[in-house]
Amino acid sequence: MKPIYQRIADDLREQIADGSLPPGGKLPTEADLREKYGTSARSTVRQGLSLLVNEGLIVPRRAKGYFVREMRPLVYRPQSKFRRRPPEVDIYTHLLVSEGDERRPSQDIEVSIVEASTTVRSRLQLKSTDLVAVRRRTRRLDGEAYNLNDSYAALSLVEGSEWMMPTDVARGTNQVLAELGKELVRALDEIYVRMPTPEEVRRLQLGPGTPVAEHVVTTFAADDSPVQVTINVVPGDRHVIVYERVKDPDDFEQRPRSNWGAE
Amino acid sequence: MKPIYQRIADDLREQIADGSLPPGGKLPTEADLREKYGTSARSTVRQGLSLLVNEGLIVPRRAKGYFVREMRPLVYRPQSKFRRRPPEVDIYTHLLVSEGDERRPSQDIEVSIVEASTTVRSRLQLKSTDLVAVRRRTRRLDGEAYNLNDSYAALSLVEGSEWMMPTDVARGTNQVLAELGKELVRALDEIYVRMPTPEEVRRLQLGPGTPVAEHVVTTFAADDSPVQVTINVVPGDRHVIVYERVKDPDDFEQRPRSNWGAE
DNA sequence: TGATGCGCATTGACTGGACAATGACCCTCG
DNA sequence: CGAGGGTCATTGTCCAGTCAATGCGCATCA
Incomplete structure (x- = not known):
């Protein structure tokens, strides 16, 4: 019973x-x-x-x-753009975004200098004594927080540059990094799924039973040195994470039984 | 107080x-x-x-x-392989996989014919009367379930083929689809983060407070018609989802301020 | 008319218990 | 020495309440 x-x-x-x-x-x-x-x-x-x-x-x-509970997820795209976007795709990805979504985006930016956490340190390959700059952004839609976005870079790299301005940088912070000689050419995304910390519950005003995805992006320069680590915290009830993949021809030769479409 | x-x-x-x-x-x-x-x-x-x-x-x-709680996440890679894998990457992705992880993988496969859910139907662009075949896999590591993997395809496409054999297909089911004239060349990944259903708790033996990622992969043939939808349910406490992205040169021209490394 | 205050329905926090189920450990007995 | 049984610590389920906080509607009153 x-x-x-x-x-x-x-x-x-x-x-x-x-x-x-x-x-x-x-x-x-x-x-x-x-x-x-x-x-x-x-x-x-x-x-x-x-x-x-x-x-x-x-x-x-x-x-x-x-x-x-009711939810209306937004599309969250780690990839900046899709090379091909046939009409079929839009049919349902469009359903996800509320039609006529006229909520206005805004963001808080806050820059500070901190000691690197292990997460950041191992990815940026820093010594424990090195300091990092962090650019924390809270993104909002009509005032309501919808995700957190914290970027870390070695202080020695970005010190004195526009990267550290706590305002919107018109041409993009990645362009600033490029001007500093570190053009970003490759990224590694790690996605962890977990329950939020109380801190995140507060900042994102999460309801109970709402998990989050912690999306850690490590970006590399052309010489394969890590330049920046970005930690995005996205509430599960407000987002769908979307990626597009195209078949790599090399893949097929080397590994006939690829796990395309699966794990 | x-x-x-x-x-x-x-x-x-x-x-x-x-x-x-x-x-x-x-x-x-x-x-x-x-x-x-x-x-x-x-x-x-x-x-x-x-x-x-x-x-x-x-x-x-x-x-x-x-x-x-203790956890040891596995690396879950939707992408079948990485084109470049510099040593730096392995430094920390390796930390994620337990060293000397000798757990043996196995899987249950079960094939049946069902009516398509709305999720599947909209992605495969089917009429509500169409039937689909589903190939359900429960993947295990030393007997313990670690993720669920259900693939759906139009019955009219796969009926009578090896795709419907409830056994491991040596050359891969994607190869079977290719032989049926539907080579998979492109995929769209959607990742939803949510709490598991009781059914999933049972099948994956999830502890309380464990969220899951629902990873929906829609694969397309060269003519951009959707061929297969795969729904992977991966427990958050046992996986890290990893993607690698390389910069698309076109991207830069068309959209100088890309959101590379962010959302 | 409009502001104020009162009561009511409903959830939030907490009290102080009872008995059941389970796993670990120890003791006894063959 | 090994199997079986009993005790004990600990969590699981449930009982029968109390008082507080909050949001809402309604009646009252200036």
Whole structure:
């Protein structure tokens, strides 16, 4: 016999899945459920509801009730552009972006000098004594934070340059790096999927049960030296990460059984 | 004044972060914490601990206690291979894979014919009446499931071919598709970050507080028609998703201020 | 009319328990 | 010495409440 709180969660989860509880819809109150399942201990009902909250399916609103979560993901493209973009692609990627999305973007920029964390240090191949400059950006849409973007570079490289200006750099910071003799020609992307830290919950105003992707980009110059590490934190409920890949002809020769389309 | 259960969670979280509670280490028992925080209602202490559980930081083991979670991520590469792989890259990507990782891979394969879900249908541009074949794979490492990989293709395309054999196809299913006149030349990757469904929790034996990445790969033939959709579900605590990008020269001309290294 | 305040419904935090299930350990007995 | 059983520590499930905080609507009053 399954525990009561699980039955409550399972029943509600199914109702959400089959649409009888639509996005934005209101769930039964704790009192309703207490009666319906005869359990009559508020904590049991709350335990069941908390499961759904932690799955990111519902959100509680104090003094209002529990509601089915709604989300409208944005397309997040690590690749700057697509070489080919046939009409078919747009058919569904377009569905992801809300039609007539007129929310205005803005961002906070903050630059400081810090000791490198291990994450940054190992990727930039620095000694533990080296300092790095960090350019922290919080990106917003109509005032609401939607992702965090922190770029790190060796202080010795960017000191005194425009890279360190806490304002928007019109021609792009990568152009600044190029002028410093470090044109970026290659990037390695690592994507970690995890729950957010309380700090991230605060900065991104995340609801409970919202995981994040930590997207770490290490960029390299032509001589294969690492130049910059960018850590993007993107909330899972507000983004889809999109990549396009084209077949590399060399690949086929060397490895007939490629895992194209899979892992 | 912060609620007691949050103080408990914050204190423990900090101890985990600074290493005084190392991975695999045992946390104080509920009784210890009850005493320490003078709260003396088990539910309050449990509420605090459940926060950390849902953040994926700790796991409870019945009749044993709570323990700090340990994880050893595998590298998950949607791209079949890297054209250039300078030594620097390996320095840290290698750290991710446990040294001397001798776990043996295996997989279950199961093929069936189903109606296409909206996700699959829109990507394969099918009519609602069309049927699709699905090739479901559960991949294991030493018997333990580590990701799910379901490929969908129009039934009319793959019916009767080796694609539908529920066994390993030596030369690869993509080669089979090529022989059917649909060589895969391009792919679109979409990555969604979310909490797992109970079904996924069961199949992947996920601990609480473990988010997943849903990696949807749509592959196209030379004529830009969609051929196959593969949905990979990869647990966040066991994988790092890695991509490499090289600068496209065209890119620079058309769009001087590229977002190379960022979003 | 418009601002103020009161009550009500609902979730948030917490109390102080009970009994069940499980895994580890120790002791006993063959 | 090994198998089996019993005890104990610890988490899992559940009970039956209390008081606080909050958002909303409604009635009151200037």
